[in-house]
Each structure stands twice: as C-alpha cells, then as structure tokens.
Amino acid sequence: MATAITIETERVKTGNDYTSKIQPLVCSSKRGEGNDKLYSPLCVAVDKLTGNIYIVDYSNNCVKVFDSTAKYIFKFGDSNGEGKMFSPRSLVICRSRILITHDHDILNYNLDGEFISRIGKHGKGELEFDIPWGIAINESNDDIYICDSNNNRIQILSQDFQFESQFGSFKYPCDVKLSKEYIYVLDTSNPCIHLFNHNHILQKRIISRGQGNQVIDPQSFFIDNSNNILYADYSSNSISIFNPEFQSIHNIPVSEQPTAVTVDNHDRVIVIFRKKNGCVKYLEIPLVSEIDNIIGFYHNVTHPGLNTTIDGIRNKYDWNGIYNDVGSYIRTCHDCQTSAALPPQPQRELQPIPPPEEPWCHCGIDLVRNKSRTVLGFQHILVIVCYLSKFVIARPLKTKTSKEILDCLQVIYLSFGVPKILQHDQGTEFSSKITHIFYILEISNCKYTK
Numbered sequence: 001m002a003t004a005i006t007i008e009t010e011r012v013k014t015g016n017d018y019t020s021k022i023q024p025l026v027c028s029s030k031r032g033e034g035n036d037k038l039y040s041p042l043c044v045a046v047d048k049l050t051g052n053i054y055i056v057d058y059s060n061n062c063v064k065v066f067d068s069t070a071k072y073i074f075k076f077g078d079s080n081g082e083g084k085m086f087s088p089r090s091l092v093i094c095r096s097r098i099l100i101t102h103d104h105d106i107l108n109y110n111l112d113g114e115f116i117s118r119i120g121k122h123g124k125g126e127l128e129f130d131i132p133w134g135i136a137i138n139e140s141n142d143d144i145y146i147c148d149s150n151n152n153r154i155q156i157l158s159q160d161f162q163f164e165s166q167f168g169s170f171k172y173p174c175d176v177k178l179s180k181e182y183i184y185v186l187d188t189s190n191p192c193i194h195l196f197n198h199n200h201i202l203q204k205r206i207i208s209r210g211q212g213n214q215v216i217d218p219q220s221f222f223i224d225n226s227n228n229i230l231y232a233d234y235s236s237n238s239i240s241i242f243n244p245e246f247q248s249i250h251n252i253p254v255s256e257q258p259t260a261v262t263v264d265n266h267d268r269v270i271v272i273f274r275k276k277n278g279c280v281k282y283l284e285i286p287l288v289s290e291i292d293n294i295i296g297f298y299h300n301v302t303h304p305g306l307n308t309t310i311d312g313i314r315n316k317y318d319w320n321g322i323y324n325d326v327g328s329y330i331r332t333c334h335d336c337q338t339s340a341a342l343p344p345q346p347q348r349e350l351q352p353i354p355p356p357e358e359p360w361c362h363c364g365i366d367l368v369r370n371k372s373r374t375v376l377g378f379q380h381i382l383v384i385v386c387y388l389s390k391f392v393i394a395r396p397l398k399t400k401t402s403k404e405i406l407d408c409l410q411v412i413y414l415s416f417g418v419p420k421i422l423q424h425d426q427g428t429e430f431s432s433k434i435t436h437i438f439y440i441l442e443i444s445n446c447k448y449t450k
C-alpha cells in the first residue's frame, strides 16, 4: 500500500525571525509509481553547497535526492551490493560525504551516492551499535556523534571512524545535533531535548510538548544558523521553534504529523511527513516583507479589482489573510484611488450656510486619511474650520476611533471653547458616541451629505 509523504517548505524571514504569517502556499501532489515517491521518510538534510535535499526513505530502503525545487534527481542504497541499505533512519552530510545510520551500523557514501565503506557492527561495545538513529558531525574537528538508541547512549567516533568516547544514559536517544556550545540530544521515550556541554555534562533540558512514544516515528529537530531549535512536534502537528535562550518563539501548524524538519539555504523550513494517501507536497511561503511585492506584481500593471488580483496571485501563492492584505493594498493604491470611476451622483441643490453670528459658533469637522503612516504612527488629520473666520485647527490622529477623536476634541474645546454647531459628513467615525457628547455639550449635531 502506498504511504503518502509530504514535503512542505515554508519560507521564513532571513535572520530567522520566524514570522507568524507562514502558511502553506503552492502544493504539487505526486502520486503513483515513480522515483519521486517516498515511503515512510524519516530524515531530511540539505547539502549546503548544492542546495539538494536528501531524504531517508525508510521503507524503500534508500536515500532519495531532490533539487531545491523538490524535483527528483536520483536515489541510492537500494541496489544489491555492498552499499545496500536496510531500513535507513538518519543521515548527515559533511565535506562531500554522507553518513547514514541503518540496521545496526553506519554506511559511508559520497555525494553522488557511491558506496565507500561500512562502519561498526551489532553489539554493545565500542564501535558496536543497536539501532543507531540520529547522527551529527562536529564541524570543528569532524568527530561523528551517533545516537546508539537501543544502547541508550551517544557514541562518538573520530573522522576516520575510530571509537573516541560515549556518554549519556538515555531511554532511547533518536536525534543529536551540535552547536559550538552544546550537544543537543532528543530522547524519544522521554520526550525532551537534553543539552550537554562539550565535556558531556548536562546543562539543560527543553521539555517538548509532544508525547513521542512512537519509536518508528521519532521526531527530529534542527539547529539553524542562529542557534534556534526547530522541533518536529509529531503529536501536535506543528513545528515548534525555540530561540537560543530556549524560549518557545513560534509554533507553525502543519497539515499532519511531521517526522523531520530542516532549513535550506534560502531560509525555507522543510518538513517531511508520512501520510496515508501517498503524495508529495511542495509548499512555498513568501516572507511577510515580500507580500507587498507579490501583490504589486499581480496588481500594478492593469490595476484589476480585489477578486481578479487574488485569482492571479493564487496561481502561485496563497496565505492566511490574503483578502485583507490585497484589499488594503488596493485601497491605498494611488492609481486606483485617483482613477477609480465614481458612480454618477444626482445633482443636488446647494444649500447655503447662513453667516454665523460670531467666530467659532458654527464650525465644520472632518477627518483626512493619509495613505501611509508617519514614523510616529499618525495616519489621520482631524480638521475643524470656523465658517465665519475660516480659522482652521488641524490635529494628527493615529486612529479614527471615537475615543481618540473625543480626546482630541476635548483639548481643542478647552483651548477655544465649545462651538454651537459642529457640522460633519456622517462618517462612521462620528458615531453615536460622539454625537451623544455633542448633545451633552449642547452642540447642534448638524449633518450634511457629500
């Protein structure tokens, strides 16, 4: 039976300020027979040089390689011979070689998938393994760290595959990663990430929210360039992100239970899943900072309306809040605002305003909305004009809420007194709350229409 796989990549801000707006975008399903089909993928890694994506295909007993657009390139490990894999679990790419944990030993390939050597055997001693799982390389000295899961330890080998040391008394360690400061170990049966210093002394534990008791589906995690921790939270269908201070900074909901996560050379989060109906999805999410450019690309040539603009965008992109984003973009589009054909208005008779008896007794009030906000956050101007003296008061407003308008009017009234008549255009901002204050202050609430 075909098991379904999903690759989802989600774009995040450069500098790893993971935005809350990331949502799946473009999906392309790949179903049926073929090399690009996966069956229970357990691990994903990106080659920093080529950007190629290497996925450990557990049930197909091989590693499949995709380019950065998730297009299949080649696979290795499933043909008979010395390099044949049996239930591969995890891989690490370092300096033109790929190390893969499988069965009860480690396989060593080059980046083209050519078999080089086999390290270790089944057992409990040095250079012996019992279900080796996660694997990592210390980039400063090329030491190799292996989760020797069923032996409840991390085993460390030198770059020429000699035993160096071991540490830990874990329940079932399934993933290991390294930074300059820490060795991170994910213990599946006791779901938390343990942080050790490089002398193997426990420093901290990050408790994950997951339950993580499925040994066949161990979660994995990834340390990005800024030392943020991305954790595939299998039990809550999300990717949890912790900052270098180990505070939870983000939770990206994903479509199903994620099994592994990594970040590619373009700061896209790649997540792999297992699924029952057999498909591969490739999702690309724009950065928040890119959204205006994307809307502009689909709107600025012919200035179509809301729905047409969104239809164009959705050929390639989608995100939560697309209607709001495109709507507010069009509302502030200068061309649309200045060229929009207004519906014809019937001619009305002009109603002259009788000359006021004295200054400041009959005033007009209106709000002017600016297209953009000032650096201090102001976007509206409240304008009051005395109809006798033509004296004008203008005050900046950040919003046009009743409260802010009333606060502003209060300051004006305290300085200039209360007019007898305040004329306005029945805008929603002059709500009943404001006209009620007019009533209390005995201001005639004189309305006119445009």
Ligand SMILES: [Zn+2]
Pocket (backbone or CB within 6 Å): 299, 300, 303, 304, 330, 333, 334, 335, 336, 337
């Ligand atoms: Zn426009």
